[in-house]
Amino acid sequence: MRAQPPVRIRVIAFGALLFICAPLVSLLWRVPWSRLVDLLTREVVTDALLLSLITSLAAALAALALGVPLALYLTRMNGFSASLIRAVVVLPMILPPVVGGAALLFAFGRNGLVGSAVSDLTGLVLPYTLTGVIVANTFVALPFVILTVEGALRASDSRFELAAATLGANESRVTFRVVLPMVRPALIAGGFLGWARALGEFGATITFAGNIQGKTQTLPLAVFVALETDRDAALAMSVVLISVSLLILVSLRDRWWPVR
Amino acid sequence: MSTSPEFLLDARVVLDRGDLHLDVELQVHHGEVVAVMGPNGAGKTTLLNALLGWLPLQSGWVLVDGETFEAPGEGIVTATHRRGLGMVFQDGLLFPHLKVAGNIEFGAAPNADLASLIETLEVSNLLEKYPSELSAGQIQRVALARTLAADPKMVLLDEPLAALDIAGRSRARELIGTALSENLSGALLVTHDPADAFALAQRVLVLENGRVAQFDSPSAIQSEPKSRWIADLMGWNIFRGAGRGSSVVMPNGTEIATAGLQTDGEVSVMINPVAVALFPERPVGSPRNSWLCRVRGVQFLGDIARVSLSGPLTIYADITSSAAAELALKEGTEIWVTVKATEVHTDAHSNGD
Structure with missing residues (x-):
């Protein structure tokens, strides 16, 4: 049991809560609830919903596939090189997404460092495609997976790996049967956080993949466009995004920040 | 350096770890249980980790049943999982995500007689439980069953009874004694309790400051302590x-x-x-x-x-x-x-x- 903070602290805390809640409540206040179903079944909206669902899920899976091996590797590293790599890895988390999208263009764009070689070899072009949306979303989701999983790996007792090795398990068996199953909650949390981040991604997507309805226009982009043309549709889509994000955070509350 | 297979384990472990300079030579006969005793920080756990290949030797050798597992002088290092040395940890280290049955089967040898192990160590009613549901004594019995199921050439035990209360200790000691004599070609038992050492071991190695202070029968240790x-x-x-x-x-x-x-x-x-x-x-x-x-x-x-x-x-x-x-x-x-x-x-x- 902690002591209650002084009154003025409580007043400021209440103010902070209000500050966060006011925009959310105001938005929900303006939602035309009776027409919600009608608004959400419009083609612009269903296109965006479906596209967002596909790309964010694909990005979450890709972030897990790429992020978990990197987290395993980082766990074994120490010293300056590890700090440096970790800083680079986490960069997309705080980088303005527009800059991330621009960087993606310079790397994977038609004339990009990697992109030109890829398109020469395979004919595959990433910008302004659905795959491009997934790439952009993966880029921003990756740090969440890496940080969550690496934190759990570092906290777990490495002697379990020794125990497994004394039972005849080679490196891959140790990894897949012991190390990863033991951090399963973190894998799930990292995946969901990455998914939530991908679902809300705006800047990197619009910069790298554009804003083409039915092709690269995800929910956040559709909301942005609809704010100018059809405010009610924008509100309806916002409700969907808020609900999903809230649902993810509430269901992960034990993983993302410690309760008790 | 001896290559005689008359010993199950023939090792000289030399390594530095922090302030500790470990330099221990020991031989264990086939079928023998050797207890390792010594004050905290004497290097007991370090010795086990080195034998397992978890800590590299600076010099020396590790031979098990005549096979060289590690010899820095000759550039030989065998990975832990290929050594066939079992280990029972002080806190059991059962895999928390696997049930008792899953733990025992994790490294089970194809020819292992799991049924008799489960009976000897009295874990049959625990198979469907998770490690978090077990008492300290049950954890150690499952840990020993898991280790023996892998049919190791030799078992290393690091304070296997330290976490147990007095009531659980004597029973667990008895069970470990039975299991070791039924299943084992030899064991190295780290303990701080003379009762464990004298009940289970044929010889006692006293380790102090990284060196062998005495390596003798329990009765000689009792009657002629050298340190x-x-x-x-x-x-x-x-x-x-x-x-x-x-x-x-x-x-x-x-x-x-x-x-x-x-x-x-x-x-x-x-x-x-x-x-x-x-x-x-x-x-x-x-x-x-x-x-x-x-x-x-x-x-x-x-x-x-x-x-x-x-x-x-x-x-x-x-x-x-x-x-x-x-x-x-x-x-x-x-x-x-x-x-x-x-x-x-x-x-x-x-x-x-």
Whole structure:
């Protein structure tokens, strides 16, 4: 049991809560609830919903596939090189997404460092495609997976790996049967956080993949466009995004920040 | 360097880890259980980790059943999972995400007789439970079953009973003894409890400051402790003084005669309480080690009475309870204390703790 903070602290805390809640409540206040179903079944909206669902899920899976091996590797590293790599890895988390999208263009764009070689070899072009949306979303989701999983790996007792090795398990068996199953909650949390981040991604997507309805226009982009043309549709889509994000955070509350 | 397969384990482990310089050579015979004892920080767990290949040797060798697993001089290093050495950890280290059955099957050898192991170690009613639902004693039994299921060439046990309460200990010790004798070609058992070492091991290796202080049978360790630490552990009387000829002089001037010590340095003197005799009158022939002391207290432990004495020496004597009654010992009683010079053990090299 902690002591209650002084009154003025409580007043400021209440103010902070209000500050966060006011925009959310105001938005929900303006939602035309009776027409919600009608608004959400419009083609612009269903296109965006479906596209967002596909790309964010694909990005979450890709972030897990790429992020978990990197987290395993980082766990074994120490010293300056590890700090440096970790800083680079986490960069997309705080980088303005527009800059991330621009960087993606310079790397994977038609004339990009990697992109030109890829398109020469395979004919595959990433910008302004659905795959491009997934790439952009993966880029921003990756740090969440890496940080969550690496934190759990570092906290777990490495002697379990020794125990497994004394039972005849080679490196891959140790990894897949012991190390990863033991951090399963973190894998799930990292995946969901990455998914939530991908679902809300705006800047990197619009910069790298554009804003083409039915092709690269995800929910956040559709909301942005609809704010100018059809405010009610924008509100309806916002409700969907808020609900999903809230649902993810509430269901992960034990993983993302410690309760008790 | 020996390659004789007459030993199950033939190793010399030399490595530095922090402040510890470990340099231990040991051989374990087929079917033998060797206990490793020593103070905290002596290098017991480090020794096991080195044998397992979890810590690299700086020099030396590890041979199991004649097969070289590690020899830095020849550039040989075999990975832990290929050594076939089982390990039971102090806290069991059962995989928390697997049920007991999953843990036991994790490394099970194709030819392993799991059913009989499960019966011997009394874990049959635990198979569907997760490790978090088990008591400390159950965890250790499952851990041993898991290790033996992998059919190891040899088992290393790191304080397997330390986490158990007294009631669980003796039963677990019994079960481990049975399991080891039924399943095993040999074992190395790290423990801090002499009861474990003497009940389960044929030989005891005393490790102090990274070096072998004594490697002998339990009875020899008991009757002839070669170091201050092990003597202290056995409940012996320990004094420190300066060597002078064949005697040791205490800081208060009391002189203790030994049977043959010749040193001028600092010496630890170790005397088994059983070897301390009490007489109401000054003993005839007045042996050199006799002092008039005063009884501080008497504690009865079954048939044994532990008499605490002060005087020229502050010393404990273990005598039979009937002898204590006969001497009518009570606090303040004056009594003659004698110790034969041949019962005075010394450790001139020990730096204490």
